[in-house]
Every structure is written in C-alpha cells, then in structure tokens.
Amino acid sequence: METSQRSSILISIIVVLNIIVWMVLMSALGLGAMHLNDCPLQPYIPVYLLVIGATSIASLLLVYFINTLGPGMLSLLTSSCVILLQLFNLVWFLTGCVWVYSIFPLNYDATTGEKYCQRTIYLFAFWFNSLGSICMDNAQVRELVSKCMQARDRAYCPYSRFPVGAAILTAGGAIITGCNVENASYGLTVCAERTAIQRAVAEGHRKFTAIAVTCDIRDSFVGPCGACRQVLIEFGTDLVVYLTKPDGSYKETSLKELLPLPFSPAHLGK
Ligand SMILES: [Zn+2]
Numbered sequence: 001m002e003t004s005q006r007s008s009i010l011i012s013i014i015v016v017l018n019i020i021v022w023m024v025l026m027s028a029l030g031l032g033a034m035h036l037n038d039c040p041l042q043p044y045i046p047v048y049l050l051v052i053g054a055t056s057i058a059s060l061l062l063v064y065f066i067n068t069l070g071p072g073m074l075s076l077l078t079s080s081c082v083i084l085l086q087l088f089n090l091v092w093f094l095t096g097c098v099w100v101y102s103i104f105p106l107n108y109d110a111t112t113g114e115k116y117c118q119r120t121i122y123l124f125a126f127w128f129n130s131l132g133s134i135c136m137d138n139a140q141v142r143e144l145v146s147k148c149m150q151a152r153d154r155a156y157c158p159y160s161r162f163p164v165g166a167a168i169l170t171a172g173g174a175i176i177t178g179c180n181v182e183n184a185s186y187g188l189t190v191c192a193e194r195t196a197i198q199r200a201v202a203e204g205h206r207k208f209t210a211i212a213v214t215c216d217i218r219d220s221f222v223g224p225c226g227a228c229r230q231v232l233i234e235f236g237t238d239l240v241v242y243l244t245k246p247d248g249s250y251k252e253t254s255l256k257e258l259l260p261l262p263f264s265p266a267h268l269g270k
C-alpha cells in the first residue's frame with residue numbers, strides 16, 4: 001500500500017475516533033446532568049458521569065490548545081495540567097467502576113422503591129466503564145507490541161540479518177525491551193527475549209505478566225526459540241505471549257501452550 005494512501009486512511013480513522021469520543025463524553029455530561037437525582041441506590045453514578053465527561057473534555061481541549069503553542073512556559077504549564085487531569089481521570093474512572101459494578105444487576109422499575117436506578121443512565125455508565133476497561137487493557141498490549149517492534153529496529157544482527165525484538169511487561173506495569181545481539185563467534189549470540197528478561201532482572205524485576213516478540217517474517221506468527229522458552233519459564237508459567245508480525249498484528253498465546261510439560265525451578269525442590 002502507498003504511504004500516502006495509508007496515512008490518509010489513518011487520518012480518517014483518527015477523525016472518526018475523535019468524533020465518537022466527543023459524542024460519548026458529551027452524552028456522559030448530558031445524561032449525568034439530566035438524571036442527577038434518578039439513582040437513589042447509587043447517587044454517585046450521575047455525579048461520576050458528569051465529572052468524567054467534564055474533565056475529559058477539558059483535558060481534550062487543553063491538548064488541542066498545546067498543539068497551537070510553541071515551546072515555552074505556557075506549553076509546559078498546560079502539559080502539567082493535562083497530566084494532572086488525566087491522573088485524576090484514571091482514579092475517578094476506577095472509583096466509578098466500584099460504584100457502577102457494586103450494584104450490578106439492579107432493577108430499573110421505579111415502583112420497586114430503593115433498588116431503582118434510571119435505566120438509560122445506569123446502562124450508559126455500565127457500558128462506558130466496561131468498554132473503557134477493555135480499551136485501557138488493549139492500550140497496554142498495543143504499547144507492548146509497539147515497543148517490541150521498536151526494539152527489533154535496534155537489533156545487532158550483521159551475520160544472520162534476522163532482526164528480532166522483544167518487550168516484556170512486568171507485574172508492576174513497566175515494559176523492558178530487548179533485541180538479538182550477535183557475535184562473530186556465532187555461539188555467543190543472545191536472543192531478543194533473553195536480552196529483555198536479563199535486562200529486566202538486572203533492573204530489579206522478577207515477576208512478569210506478558211511478553212511480545214517480533215521478527216521480519218510477514219506471513220506467519222513466529223514464536224520464541226526453545227532455549228528462550230526455557231529461560232522464560234524460570235520466572236513463572238503464567239506468561240501471556242504476543243507473537244507479532246511486522247505490520248503490528250499479533251496472535252495471543254501463552255508460555256504454557258508454547259512449552260508444555262516444562263522443567264521448572266519447582267522440580268529442583270522435589
Ligand atoms: Zn531465543
């Protein structure tokens with residue numbers, strides 16, 4: 001596909017996504033204001049939607065404003081406001097999840113008394129939070145995948161010319177990357193997955209939740225070599241593995257699936 005064609009498709013997708021985000025945020029604001037007193041069982045839900053709608057719109061407007069500014073004090077100040085607003089929004093979103101899910105499922109029938117919440121606002125809040133959580137989850141996977149692709153571009157592979165990138169996600173949410181590093185004495189070559197995990201351990205991480213790996217093969221999803229599977233299992237069997245193609249598409253699998261019946265540290269204690 002031509003680069004210009006690809007970028008115009010990307011711009012159209014961004015415009016459509018922007019319109020959807022604006023519509024959802026305006027609806028949150030409107031529904032929250034309209035039904036402020038219609039959820040006696042959990043009165044925070046309308047307030048939650050009202051506040052998240054308003055603060056998200058304010059943060060979006062500030063981002064547009066930053067784009068019109070050159071570097072300077074004002075730009076720095078506005079960026080700090082955006083970061084603070086987004087941090088607040090994250091905490092507010094998580095609090096909203098507690099309010100919304102704590103009363104699921106409930107009755108939409110006003111005649112049943114205290115179990116009542118207005119149907120539209122409750123369902124809106126429920127789907128807003130559920131889809132929001134999925135998007136946030138997905139955003140982390142996308143970041144992991146994009147970091148492993150960046151790492152592949154730094155591979156040192158003058159002999160095989162087969163660049164590989166890996167990015168490992170720690171339990172604390174940090175992403176550590178690695179690439180293959182070859183050597184004129186071929187046997188000393190280290191794979192990308194092992195570079196990543198060794199860097200992560202050296203930086204003090206011991207628990208991992210996922211790893212993304214990629215190479216230059218376009219037509220199939222390629223997994224880590226056997227040696228790397230063994231090194232990964234040293235730190236637990238519950239690792240999610242994203243096998244990534246150069247175009248950014250990925251297949252989700254797990255270390256358990258890639259290395260069945262493994263030899264692990266647990267066996268040494270028996
Ligand atoms: Zn390997």
